[in-house]
Amino acid sequence: MPATFHSASVDTEEFGRELDKIRDEVLASLGERDAAYIRNLIAVQRKLELGGRALLFASWLPPAWAAGTAALAVAKILENMEIGHNVLHGQWDWMRDPKIHSATWEWDMASPADQWKHSHNFVHHTWTNVLGKDRDIGFSAMRISPEQPWHPIYLAQPFYNALLALFFEYGIAIYDVELERIPSGKKDPKEALTQLRAVLAKIRRQIVKDYVAFPLLAGPAFLPVLLGNLTANMARNVWGHTIIFCGHFPEGAEVFTEDRLESETRGEWYLRQLLGSCNIDGGRLFHIMSGNLSHQIEHHLFPDLPSNRYAEIAPRVRALCERFGLPYTSGSLARQAGSVWRRVLRLALPGPGRPAAGEPPARTLEAAA
Amino acid sequence: MILTSASPATLLQRLSAAAQWLTSPLLPDDYLGLINPLWGAGELCGRVEAVDAETSDAATLVIRPGRGWVTHRPGQWIRIGVDIDGRRHWRTFSLSSAPGRSDGRVTVTVKAVRGGLVSDYLVRSTAPGTVLRLGLPEGAFVLPEPPPPRLLFVTAGSGITPVMAMLDGLRLDNADGPDVILVHSAPTPADVIFGRRLRNLAARWPRLRLHERHTRSEGRLRPADLARLCPDWTERSLWACGPPAMLDDIAAHWTGPADRLHVERFSLVPTAAGPGGRVRFTRSGREAEAGGETPLLAVGESAGVLMPSGCRMGICYGCVARLRTGQVRDVRTGQVHGEVGDMIQTCVSVAAGPVEIEL
Numbered sequence: 001m002p003a004t005f006h007s008a009s010v011d012t013e014e015f016g017r018e019l020d021k022i023r024d025e026v027l028a029s030l031g032e033r034d035a036a037y038i039r040n041l042i043a044v045q046r047k048l049e050l051g052g053r054a055l056l057f058a059s060w061l062p063p064a065w066a067a068g069t070a071a072l073a074v075a076k077i078l079e080n081m082e083i084g085h086n087v088l089h090g091q092w093d094w095m096r097d098p099k100i101h102s103a104t105w106e107w108d109m110a111s112p113a114d115q116w117k118h119s120h121n122f123v124h125h126t127w128t129n130v131l132g133k134d135r136d137i138g139f140s141a142m143r144i145s146p147e148q149p150w151h152p153i154y155l156a157q158p159f160y161n162a163l164l165a166l167f168f169e170y171g172i173a174i175y176d177v178e179l180e181r182i183p184s185g186k187k188d189p190k191e192a193l194t195q196l197r198a199v200l201a202k203i204r205r206q207i208v209k210d211y212v213a214f215p216l217l218a219g220p221a222f223l224p225v226l227l228g229n230l231t232a233n234m235a236r237n238v239w240g241h242t243i244i245f246c247g248h249f250p251e252g253a254e255v256f257t258e259d260r261l262e263s264e265t266r267g268e269w270y271l272r273q274l275l276g277s278c279n280i281d282g283g284r285l286f287h288i289m290s291g292n293l294s295h296q297i298e299h300h301l302f303p304d305l306p307s308n309r310y311a312e313i314a315p316r317v318r319a320l321c322e323r324f325g326l327p328y329t330s331g332s333l334a335r336q337a338g339s340v341w342r343r344v345l346r347l348a349l350p351g352p353g354r355p356a357a358g359e360p361p362a363r364t365l366e367a368a369a
Numbered sequence: 370m371i372l373t374s375a376s377p378a379t380l381l382q383r384l385s386a387a388a389q390w391l392t393s394p395l396l397p398d399d400y401l402g403l404i405n406p407l408w409g410a411g412e413l414c415g416r417v418e419a420v421d422a423e424t425s426d427a428a429t430l431v432i433r434p435g436r437g438w439v440t441h442r443p444g445q446w447i448r449i450g451v452d453i454d455g456r457r458h459w460r461t462f463s464l465s466s467a468p469g470r471s472d473g474r475v476t477v478t479v480k481a482v483r484g485g486l487v488s489d490y491l492v493r494s495t496a497p498g499t500v501l502r503l504g505l506p507e508g509a510f511v512l513p514e515p516p517p518p519r520l521l522f523v524t525a526g527s528g529i530t531p532v533m534a535m536l537d538g539l540r541l542d543n544a545d546g547p548d549v550i551l552v553h554s555a556p557t558p559a560d561v562i563f564g565r566r567l568r569n570l571a572a573r574w575p576r577l578r579l580h581e582r583h584t585r586s587e588g589r590l591r592p593a594d595l596a597r598l599c600p601d602w603t604e605r606s607l608w609a610c611g612p613p614a615m616l617d618d619i620a621a622h623w624t625g626p627a628d629r630l631h632v633e634r635f636s637l638v639p640t641a642a643g644p645g646g647r648v649r650f651t652r653s654g655r656e657a658e659a660g661g662e663t664p665l666l667a668v669g670e671s672a673g674v675l676m677p678s679g680c681r682m683g684i685c686y687g688c689v690a691r692l693r694t695g696q697v698r699d700v701r702t703g704q705v706h707g708e709v710g711d712m713i714q715t716c717v718s719v720a721a722g723p724v725e726i727e728l
Contacts, residue, residue: 030455031454034455035452035454035455036455046399046400050400096675097457106395205393205394206393208390209390209393
């Protein structure tokens with residue numbers, strides 16, 4: 001683990017004001033260029049999907065199967081990440097286009113948009129990396145931080161993390177229903193049941209579309225189309241899982257205790273978002289394919305700024321961190337993913353031992369006096 | 370054997386429902402719109418096919434409406450949604466063309482208002498090919514069928530636009546057609562929208578008498594002028610469209626039956642202000658502090674709520690939303706009103722204390 005970062009000497013509020021300035025500048029400059037970006041992207045994604053499905057109709061030719069499946073997988077990844085995730089964050093609400101708006105958008109995911117917006121936009125983005133509050137820490141099923149107490153069930157987590165990667169969208173959908181909160185009475189079972197029904201209705205539509213309707217339409221190519229669709233869905237799941245786990249769980253991402261939330265200022269909130277997030281380095285195409293979650297830090301600082309702006313402001317955020325002596329965690333995909341998997345494997349076992357006496361179990365950050 | 374012959378409409382509906390299984394979670398429209406935005410029925414669009422300058426600050430947009438368009442009645446208006454700097458803005462404009470043109474197109478004629486973002490954009494920056502969002506034709510400022518035998522139109526500025534559509538629809542060439550007087554005000558002869566067209570019509574058809582009032586040299590039209598130009602003015606059926614002062618004057622001096630006076634207002638004159646309050650939008654969960662002068666529509670828009678909108682002056686009802694709690698003040702009258710469940714016009718309502726809106 002890197003040396004513990006002590007923020008007591010940082011002027012958190014000045015840091016926050018600088019970030020607010022960046023945010024205001026971006027908001028004031030939103031315009032035609034941004035609108036064109038998302039409209040073009042949506043058009044490209046839909047054409048890719050149509051093209052992929054058309055190619056799969058000729059999938060008795062192996063190259064057509066490979067190209068069709070690849071196009072469909074890319075389309076599904078774009079739809080989920082750079083488009084769906086970001087539209088549902090309200091990043092494009094400023095356009096006032098009801099067709100590209102967080103209030104009306106629905107996506108090709110097992111999670112109904114409404115449920116996901118609650119568990120993600122509200123629970124995760126508000127309480128980022130706060131133990132006991134942010135359910136995204138290990139997605140309530142894995143031990144991803146040494147501060148989480150060990151249990152024998154975690155011995156199996158390398159196995160079910162791999163399984164979760166393959167079926168990520170279903171994992172997220174079930175996870176959003178918050179079943180683990182029912183026994184303690186924090187969640188009304190009736191509400192959970194209603195949510196579960198909505199999830200099942202969505203899963204049903206997706207299964208009918210990808211595994212029944214399109215294969216049937218392809219006639220003799222039934223099986224290759226079905227397999228192509230299955231491969232595309234799984235590729236999307238594994239990719240989404242990888243990117244999302246790299247955003248919060250590699251070495252360098254910090255977790256916090258609940259006492260930190262008390263009277264947390266704007267500056268402290270920014271700081272927690274920064275310290276709990278990790279970026280992934282890459283080129284423009286990689287950033288788009290990752291839904292710009294490769295700019296996880298910028299995304300967590302400004303979850304509702306349009307994602308096409310993250311790359312532009314990243315150097316400024318980074319310079320700001322340097323100026324304030326704050327860490328800015330970033331690494332290649334291989335490094336970050338390797339780091340995540342090392343954690344998953346290491347923390348399947350008990351330990352590492354409790355932190356030395358005198359050191360808090362999880363970082364408690366205080367604003368500079 | 371039971372064979373039911375489905376009508377084409379229900380067959381289309383069934384096909385569309387079946388296609389939805391293939392496009393879920395999107396709609397078939399979303400893919401059709403990729404090819405041609407006019408094909409989608411979910412969101413009515415129109416393509417600007419020509420922009421004809423009328424005066425130095427007014428232009429006629431020739432628009433081909435897409436699927437879902439409904440034929441209008443002359444005098445009606447539509448809401449037009451246009452994207453400027455990436456943001457959608459809605460305004461209302463009168464249709465200036467008679468319905469049922471053989472080319473299937475309609476026109477709106479827009480005068481660039483000083484400081485008017487949308488009107489200025491439509492007049493000066495709209496190129497053929499631009500796709501606009503459209504609302505369906507609305508409004509009761511229309512001629513009855515058949516039209517009354519003696520008509521009087523009193524218009525000023527862009528108030529001529531709905532009347533142009535009416536004139537086009539009247540059978541002026543028919544000997545049994547109605548007797549029509551048009552009194553139109555504009556600053557100078559060059560500022561008369563449709564000037565040449567109106568003068569040509571009046572020259573050709575004796576049943577149409579045109580009086581142009583050039584206000585820069587002659588001053589504003591007064592009811593006394595109207596009585597002089599058209600002694601039987603209160604005995605006619607009158608359609609008036611123009612600035613509020615002119616309309617108020619006419620209404621104050623009108624002695625004919627109330628149902629023969631038809632007035633279309635194009636602007637909002639706010640009168641009242643109050644303390645305001647906190648506004649919560651229940652469905653989107655957004656909140657904002659609202660002053661007593663900011664309409665709820667603007668409050669919601671800046672809070673990122675998807676606000677329906679239209680004329681922004683209390684005419685078109687394109688902006689109505691349900692009031693959940695609290696009361697609102699009508700900026701036109703100052704009246705504080707509202708009960709749970711009321712549909713309120715957000716463009717002319719400001720918060721009178723804390724308010725919850727179902728949006």
